[in-house]
Structure formats: C-alpha cells, structure tokens
Amino acid sequence: GDSVTQMEGPVTLSEEAFLTINCTYTATGYPSLFWYVQYPGEGLQLLLKATKADDKGSNKGFEATYRKETTSFHLEKGSVQVSDSAVYFCALSGAAGNKLTFGGGTRVLVKP
Amino acid sequence: DTAVSQTPKYLVTQMGNDKSIKCEQNLGHDTMYWYKQDSKKFLKIMFSYNNKELIINETVPNRFSPKSPDKAHLNLHINSLELGDSAVYFCASSLNSYEQYFGPGTRLTVT
Numbered sequence: 001g002d003s004v005t006q007m008e009g010p011v012t013l014s015e016e017a018f019l020t021i022n023c024t025y026t027a028t029g030y031p032s033l034f035w036y037v038q039y040p041g042e043g044l045q046l047l048l049k050a051t052k053a054d055d056k057g058s059n060k061g062f063e064a065t066y067r068k069e070t071t072s073f074h075l076e077k078g079s080v081q082v083s084d085s086a087v088y089f090c091a092l093s094g095a096a097g098n099k100l101t102f103g104g105g106t107r108v109l110v111k112p
Numbered sequence: 113d114t115a116v117s118q119t120p121k122y123l124v125t126q127m128g129n130d131k132s133i134k135c136e137q138n139l140g141h142d143t144m145y146w147y148k149q150d151s152k153k154f155l156k157i158m159f160s161y162n163n164k165e166l167i168i169n170e171t172v173p174n175r176f177s178p179k180s181p182d183k184a185h186l187n188l189h190i191n192s193l194e195l196g197d198s199a200v201y202f203c204a205s206s207l208n209s210y211e212q213y214f215g216p217g218t219r220l221t222v223t
Binding site: 036038042089093104 | 147154167
C-alpha cells in the first residue's frame with residue numbers, strides 16, 4: 001500500500017536558518033503530493049502541493065519539488081521565523097484519490 | 113467564515129459512554145472525511161463519504177459509525193467508548209477528491 005516516510009524531529013533551528021524536511025513516498029501510479037502544517041492547538045492547513053513529476057509547490061517562502069526518480073518531496077525554506085514553529089506533515093493522495101496517507105510528522109522549533 | 117467546523121472542540125467522557133462529534137463544511141465540497149490523530153501526532157484516515165455515500169472504511173471498529181445526512185455534514189458516533197479512543201479527531205472535505213481542507217479538530221479524552 002501507499003506510505004510516506006519523513007524525518008523524525010524535533011528539528012531545532014535559530015531564526016533565519018535554512019530548513020529542510022525530507023520526505024519520501026511509496027505509491028502505485030502517480031500520486032499527488034502535499035505538505036500540511038499544524039500550528040500548536042490548531043488543525044491542519046495545506047501549505048503547498050504538487051500534482052505531477054517536476055512540479056514545484058510553493059507558499060509562504062516554503063518550496064517542495066515532486067521528484068519521481070527519487071520518490072521524494074522535500075520541504076525547504078531559506079530563512080525560518082519563530083512563527084514557523086509547528087508540526088509539518090508530508091502526505092500523498094494516491095491513484096484512488098480519495099484519501100490522504102500521511103507521514104509521521106516533523107516538529108520544528110525555531111528559536112529567536 | 114469557517115470553512116470546516118467541528119463540535120465540540122473538547123470532549124471528556126467516561127469509558128462505556130456513547131458520544132457524537134459533528135462536522136459541517138460550507139465550501140460546497142462533495143467529499144468528507146474523518147481522520148484520527150493519536151498522541152504521537154500520527155494521522156490516519158477512518159472514513160470517507162462522497163455525496164452521502166460511504167466510500168472508505170479503514171478497518172475501524174464497528175463501535176464507530178459515521179453518518180452523512182447531506183453533503184455538507186458528516187457526523188461521527190462512537191459507542192461504548194474505550195481508553196484507546198482518546199485522540200484528536202479531524203474532519204476534512206474536498207471537491208472531486210482533490211486537496212483536503214481540515215477542521216480544527218475535536219480532542220476526545222476517555223477516562
């Protein structure tokens with residue numbers, strides 16, 4: 001079945017540091033890929049998405065590129081802020097298109 | 113304007129009780145979902161409804177029964193609550209099974 005693996009946290013960074021969260025997936029067919037963010041005490045918000053190979057999703061300074069050859073969708077941000085502290089989830093929507101399969105989440109803590 | 117709303121936000125109850133969580137979306141979406149997030153933040157799909165029809169039921173105990181009275185609502189009823197049911201339950205919705213929008217979650221604590 002489909003699966004998503006992402007790096008375990010917590011990831012602790014200083015403000016303005018570069019952030020990378022690795023995400024790899026296993027799926028049949030051609031899934032759509034997503035990054036969701038969960039701020040403390042809140043629900044999940046869609047951060048960015050990519051629907052086909054080589055697509056780059058971007059939002060709020062975050063970027064991720066759909067790499068079919070390495071089955072990866074790594075999240076990056078060039079300069080993090082304290083307000084980026086949250087749990088980040090990589091997810092895929094497979095050929096059936098009807099459910100999201102999530103990675104285990106990566107907690108990011110940005111210190112001033 | 114709240115896109116996907118859930119009630120209640122917090123629910124504390126005793127083992128053996130029956131409880132319901134309600135979800136409503138005002139996005140005009142045709143598919144709604146329930147997810148469970150455990151204490152380690154792991155998220156897993158439970159159910160999915162499309163146009164009031166059940167399309168996903170992921171090996172969830174039959175104590176859990178979803179009900180969709182119309183396209184905009186998907187409720188979750190849980191019978192005979194157990195300690196292991198303690199979690200955060202998220203409702204979500206999508207249009208044509210594309211990107212999903214999540215509600216704020218319901219934190220269920222079973223004592």
